[in-house]
Amino acid sequence: MASILAIETSTAACSVALSVGESRFSRYSEEPRSHTRLIMAMVDAVLVEAGITVTMLDAIAVTVGPGSFTGLRIGFATTQGLAFGAQLPVIPVSTLEVMAQTYRRKHNDQCSGTVMPLLDARMGEFNCGAYQLDKYGQFESVINDQLLDAEAAQGLIESLDPQVIVGDAAALADAAGVQEGRYQSLYPDARDLLDIALIKQARNEAVEIGSVELVYLRGTDAWKKHTKLRAV
Numbered sequence: 001m002a003s004i005l006a007i008e009t010s011t012a013a014c015s016v017a018l019s020v021g022e023s024r025f026s027r028y029s030e031e032p033r034s035h036t037r038l039i040m041a042m043v044d045a046v047l048v049e050a051g052i053t054v055t056m057l058d059a060i061a062v063t064v065g066p067g068s069f070t071g072l073r074i075g076f077a078t079t080q081g082l083a084f085g086a087q088l089p090v091i092p093v094s095t096l097e098v099m100a101q102t103y104r105r106k107h108n109d110q111c112s113g114t115v116m117p118l119l120d121a122r123m124g125e126f127n128c129g130a131y132q133l134d135k136y137g138q139f140e141s142v143i144n145d146q147l148l149d150a151e152a153a154q155g156l157i158e159s160l161d162p163q164v165i166v167g168d169a170a171a172l173a174d175a176a177g178v179q180e181g182r183y184q185s186l187y188p189d190a191r192d193l194l195d196i197a198l199i200k201q202a203r204n205e206a207v208e209i210g211s212v213e214l215v216y217l218r219g220t221d222a223w224k225k226h227t228k229l230r231a232v
Contacts, residue, residue: 002058002201005043005082006194009035009075010067010095011119013187017194018046025049026191035074043078054086059206061091061197063098063188065215066119066127066145072214080209089206091197094215095119096129096167100139101192103166103184113163114142118153120168126153127217130160138199147217 006017014035017026027042047053062079065072083090099117104110111133119127126149130142148156153172157165162182165172169183200206 002198003052003056004059004061004091004194004197004201005046005054005057006061006190006197007039007043007075007079008063008095008098008188008190008193009039009071009078010063010065011071011187012068013189014038014042014071015188015190016042016046017190018050019194019198020050020052023050024191024194026194028189028191030187035071039074039078043082054082054088057086057088059089059091059197059201061093061193061200062212063095063193064092064212065095066121066147066217067095069216072216076212076214083209088209090209090212091200091206092212093193093196093200094129094141094145095188096127096145097131097139097141097196098188098193099167099186100129100131101196102186102189103164104139105189105192105195106186107184111163114160115139116157116160116162116165118165118167118169118172120171121147121218125149125218126168126172128153128156130156130162139196145215145217 003020008015012032013030015028025046060079062075096117100115115131117129121127128148129145131139134140165183166186
């Protein structure tokens with residue numbers, strides 16, 4: 001099994017996870033506005049616990065959005081520095097897909113229908129996705145991740161009739177009257193990013209860091225990637 005480091009900082013939660021053979025190591029914190037202080041300490045902690053260095057990894061996985069502008073920049077910059085320094089490929093994953101996987105883990109794989117991850121994008125808009133398990137037991141997207149206002153998000157819920165809405169659904173409930181029993185508040189977790197990344201690594205889907213783009217769905221000019229200083 002591949003050795004992969006997973007970094008997730010796209011929301012108010014900050015987490016890392018590491019696979020080394022059959023062993024897993026992880027750190028998770030819900031301390032808003034503390035990602036810059038926490039992320040490298042978490043990375044160092046799991047590497048020390050596993051007894052390896054960054055150069056011994058096969059790849060680094062990172063959520064690339066949508067999500068918080070600041071959170072995404074912190075996670076991507078950390079990944080970028082590690083990947084450039086150790087010449088490692090990167091596995092980019094949608095934040096919303098990771099949220100669906102987090103729900104699946106927390107609720108004992110009870111995903112018979114559509115899972116609709118949702119993040120409050122402020123200004124009355126929401127980042128929305130929809131995922132279902134395929135015949136291999138892996139999530140596939142039903143729609144493209146998209147930015148919608150409250151009315152359009154409510155319309156999407158009515159058309160998709162999801163089993164559950166996960167993430168910042170309480171904010172949409174306030175804006176569009178979603179029934180409370182239909183949503184689960186949660187943040188994406190690097191442990192679930194790691195599960196997705198291991199499958200993608202086995203499919204040879206890791207890429208060079210220079211080809212990775214963050215996905216904001218709004219305000220893409222807010223992030224300018226660092227110029228690649230040397231080949232990966």
